[in-house]
Amino acid sequence: MKLEILRDLNAARRERRGVVLVTDTETGAARLVRGEDATRDNLAGELEKRLRSGRSGMMEDGRTFLTVHVPPPRLVVIGAVHISQALAPIARIAGFDVTIIDPRTAFATPERFPDVSLVAEWPETALKRVPLDPFTALAALTHDPKIDDEPIHAALRAGCFFIGALGSRKTHGKRVERLLAQGAAAEELERIHAPIGIDIGAQSPAEIAVAILAEVIAGLRRGAPRQRIAA
Numbered sequence: 521m522k523l524e525i526l527r528d529l530n531a532a533r534r535e536r537r538g539v540v541l542v543t544d545t546e547t548g549a550a551r552l553v554r555g556e557d558a559t560r561d562n563l564a565g566e567l568e569k570r571l572r573s574g575r576s577g578m579m580e581d582g583r584t585f586l587t588v589h590v591p592p593p594r595l596v597v598i599g600a601v602h603i604s605q606a607l608a609p610i611a612r613i614a615g616f617d618v619t620i621i622d623p624r625t626a627f628a629t630p631e632r633f634p635d636v637s638l639v640a641e642w643p644e645t646a647l648k649r650v651p652l653d654p655f656t657a658l659a660a661l662t663h664d665p666k667i668d669d670e671p672i673h674a675a676l677r678a679g680c681f682f683i684g685a686l687g688s689r690k691t692h693g694k695r696v697e698r699l700l701a702q703g704a705a706a707e708e709l710e711r712i713h714a715p716i717g718i719d720i721g722a723q724s725p726a727e728i729a730v731a732i733l734a735e736v737i738a739g740l741r742r743g744a745p746r747q748r749i750a751a
Contacts, residue, residue: 525552529589536653538571541587545578555590555654572741591655592617593681593740598643598671599662600627603686606729607659608636614733616657621646623667643671652678657736659716660685669698676708682739684716684732713739 521529525541529552532539538555542563558567566579566586576587595611597604600622608618619637622628628640639646652658658675660668663686672695675683687695692714699709717731718738 521550525550528552528554532589533591536591536655538588538590538655540567540570541589542567543585543587544583545585546583591653594619594653594656595736596621596647596650596652596656596658596671598622598658598660598668599664600624600629600633600638601661602725603661603728603732605632606726607732608633610729611733611736612636614737616736619650621650621671622662643667643674647671647674652680654679654681656680657682657739658684659732659736661716663687663691665695665698669695669702672712673699673702673704676704676711682713682736683711684713684735686716687714689715 529539529541532554540553540558541550542553543550553561553563553567555571558564558571561567563579563584570576570586570588571590574588574590576585578585593616595616596619597607598621600620604620608620611618617637619639620628620633621639621641621643623640623642625640628638630638639650652675656675656678658671658680660672662668668685672683672685685692685695692712695714696709700706713735716735717728718735720727720731720734722728722731
């Protein structure tokens with residue numbers, strides 16, 4: 521591998537960005553395609569599919585091998601609530617790095633969330649140390665606009681592959697009004713899944729957690745991770 525390609529690959533890993541190494545197995549020629557450039561590449565369709573699946577492999581031409589490098593998916597949950605207690609362990613089993621953020625220290629305790637990255641700070645402070653990116657999903661679960669709104673707005677700016685929030689459609693309508701007032705673009709707000717979770721008739725916190733994780737995985741595998749938009 522050429523030194524320049526290796527340097528760019530290592531930089532992508534540090535920055536949690538997806539890239540694909542395209543190699544002509546007959547000539548040995550190789551090039552690195554960054555995720556943000558995939559849609560403009562002559563192999564766009566195949567590259568986007570590979571970035572979503574995270575799977576490397578030979579193309580149908582029998583000579584072009586695609587080596588996919590994507591960061592581990594991350595789930596940032598806003599709210600140390602009952603749903604989060606069920607969501608964190610199953611998300612970890614599914615391969616997600618999980619972080620719980622909640623400034624309410626009565627809820628955000630190690631006893632309630634063992635073996636989970638737990639940050640008992642306001643989201644706007646916590647996210648400076650846990651930056652969002654296109655390979656991160658955000659689930660806002662507190663029902664409290666003072667806690668949920670800012671990380672949702674931050675997730676839109678960061679291009680998170682999934683953004684979801686608890687609340688009825690009426691509650692979400694008020695949320696949209698607040699975010700518009702804060703400068704969010706109307707077309708970006710359409711990306712928010714609210715009410716969060718696929719409709720399986722979930723009732724208990726554990727069932728709601730399953731519905732949320734299913735929707736997060738669908739966002740990861742069926743929709744290409746987006747690149748950052750202007751702040």
